[in-house]
Amino acid sequence: MNSKLITLDGPSGVGKTTIGKKLAYDLNLDFISSGMLYRAIASHFDIKGVNSFNEIQLTSKEPITFVIDGETYTEKLLYSSKINEKSSEIAQQIEIRQIVSNVLRFLFESSSNGLVVEGRDMGSVVFQDADLKIYLDASESTRSKRRLAQSGSKESIEDLRNRDLRDINRKNSPLVVPEDALVIDNENMTIEDVIKKIKENLKLQ
Ligand code: DC
Numbered sequence: 001m002n003s004k005l006i007t008l009d010g011p012s013g014v015g016k017t018t019i020g021k022k023l024a025y026d027l028n029l030d031f032i033s034s035g036m037l038y039r040a041i042a043s044h045f046d047i048k049g050v051n052s053f054n055e056i057q058l059t060s061k062e063p064i065t066f067v068i069d070g071e072t073y074t075e076k077l078l079y080s081s082k083i084n085e086k087s088s089e090i091a092q093q094i095e096i097r098q099i100v101s102n103v104l105r106f107l108f109e110s111s112s113n114g115l116v117v118e119g120r121d122m123g124s125v126v127f128q129d130a131d132l133k134i135y136l137d138a139s140e141s142t143r144s145k146r147r148l149a150q151s152g153s154k155e156s157i158e159d160l161r162n163r164d165l166r167d168i169n170r171k172n173s174p175l176v177v178p179e180d181a182l183v184i185d186n187e188n189m190t191i192e193d194v195i196k197k198i199k200e201n202l203k204l205q
Contacts, residue, residue, distance in 0.1 A: 004114030007122035010136035013143030016118035034119030123178030
């Protein structure tokens, strides 16, 4: 198999999804957001009042849409304050993480050219053999502003900080900088700058 695999990890609101989508488009790769998978599962649990499910499928890549036990979850509806919180909570459970990892590996295996995948543990746990691992970072205030622009629903700096703390301090697959990752502090960089830097590093390989 000659598939490219690029992982993007980092804290909330750092631009992983925006950058990942554009990068994947430019390189003719598939894109998947593991955060959206956790969010879709959290929405399902919330709406249905359940804490498990039988089947999850990716039914559209743009907009990213999942169907969980017959219910449809589209990316635009996954960014409420409630789901910000609940997705981070359920992501602590090892069984849920295992399911998400399996779905992601399956999506990589079925992609024709390869995958750009974003999350918290993509390079450190799920795809340790990725061709290129990126860790994106920026200050809390910048990330909070970007999250607002992305979702329209305000996530205060305090809420963002608490969510990051939970994601960093949890026992199972916490947010870490993968050992062999290229760290990009994008505080003062445009999306295009970041993409250019990633492409330069791909060429060096
Ligand atoms: O990237 P995001 O804000 O859409 O992610 C929502 C939550 O999902 C995040 O707070 C923690 C969890 N998550 C995770 O634990 N591991 C990932 N690889 C991606 C997301």
